[in-house]
Amino acid sequence: MTALCAAARQLAPSRFLHDVPILAAPLADLLHHGPSALVWRPVHDPDQRVRWTVTGHRHT
Template sequence: MRALRAAATEPALAGFQRDVPILAAPLIDLLQGGPAEPVWHPAQHPGSTLSWGHSPGL
């Protein structure tokens, strides 16, 4: 997550991040809740969680 957060602050990636959300989830959360649960952390807002189908840009 630290590497993703660092990449999220890169100005050259700003346009890409608007079009393609960058999400990560801890493996333990995926195993316990499954990939459809709100276990995904957006690189731009690591303190929040989203479900797979939710797009933070919409």
């Protein structure tokens, strides 16, 4: 997660992160809750949790 967040900061000035959401999830969360749960974290805001079907709108 840390490496992805660092790379995302380099893309921050562009619209790339807005147009293409980059999500990551800990394997333990995926195994415990499943991929459809709120386990995915946008690399530009890793404290937020979203569904993998995120469309740019915040889900909490």
